[in-house]
Amino acid sequence: MEKQSLTALVSAFARAYHAEHKEVKVFDDPLARLLISDEEFAGISGNMAKAAAFFRPGLSGSPEEALREVVDHQLSPTPLGRAAFTEEALEAAVRLGARQYLIFAAGYDTFAYRQPAWAAPLQIFEIDHPATSADKQRRIAALPIAMPENLHFIAADFREPDWRSRLLDCPAFDPPCISFCSLLGISYYLTKEVFRQLLSDIASMLPRGSSIVFDYPDELTFTDQAGQRAKKQVMMAAQAGEPMEASYSYAELERMLEEADLLIYKHLTPEEITDQVFHAYNNSQPDHPVTAFDHVHYVLAVKQ
Known part of the structure; x- marks a missing residue:
């Protein structure tokens, strides 16, 4: 990947x-x-409204209604749900002593620029592919937003063995310090071996009590049993030049984490995500509910 991530945008x-x-x-x-x-924004809006017949066959209405339906049904469930899950878990981790927040594949995440008061003790590390990291910094530099003093950029490709040295070379990074790590949207796009090694490498660098949050596609994602949303998401990622590589069963993932000295502290299925994360929103929008994405699960794991 030599340019910024389209899926992140x-x-x-x-x-x-x-x-x-x-x-x-x-x-x-x-x-x-x-x-x-x-x-x-206008380009993505127009393209998604035009694609409504693909994402929601039989849908009728104005372009604005089509866009709303595509966003609520296809685009937003995972980015919104996993962000809400992660930042709730992060707040709890900070209150329990976490002092470093490592955002892997940070993309266009904005947490560092809208930090709540409880984030004051944190050192924040945005770790991403050099092309996406550079594009993010270019966009931020053009805005009237002060650069947070506790934010650090680490340009690294997780598929390359030197990514750890790039983090360790950052003077602000303190390996003995309890850390919270988010790996959102990563497990889909790495092979199983690369993702397994990434989890192991991260865990080996951090002390006990550190935690990792990530989302993952389950073992039905690439099968005929997959839901239509999942099938279309796989197609869309491939067309964007960022094909999905792997899916996992719970048992397989549990073994992978145990090998890295990580234990699952919390796990949410799509049904549980809808009930817990989208509950308040759906009560306010009974005619246009949002449901968690097919076959996507959330995990909070803690190092033993």
Whole structure:
């Protein structure tokens, strides 16, 4: 990948659309819209409205209604749900003593620029592919936003063996310090061996009590039993040049984590995500509910 991630940009679009158009929010990211140019926002909006017949066959209505349906049904459930799950877990970890937040594949995440008061003790590390990291920094530099003093950029490709040295070379990174790590949207795009090694490498660098949050596609994702949303998401990722590589059963994932000295502290199925994360929003929008994405699960794991 020699240019910024298109899937990361679409995720930012979904967060921006939700923040601008919804009164009751699953997850509120008021800065996401600032990272997307008007031209990009209009282009994604138009393309998604035109694709409504693909994502929602039989749908009728105006382009605006089509866009809302595509965003709520296809684009936003995972970016919104996993962000809400992660930042709730992060707050709990900080209150228990975590002092470093490592955001792997940070993309266009905006946490560092909208830090709540409870994040004050944190050192934040945005770790991402050099192309996406450079594009993110270019976009931020063009905004009237002060660069947080506790934010550090680490340009690294997780598929390359030197990514750990790049993090360790950062003077602000303290390996003995309890850390919270987010690996959102990563497990889909790495082979199983690379993802297994990534989990092991991260865990080996951190002390007991550190935690990792990630989402993953289950073992039905690439089968005929997969839901239509999942099948279309696989197709869309491939067309964007970022094909999905792997899926996991719970038992397989549990073994993988145990090998890395990680234990599952919390695990949410799609049904549980809908009940817990989207409950308040759906009560406010009974005619247009949002449901968690087919076959996508969330995990909070803690190092023993």
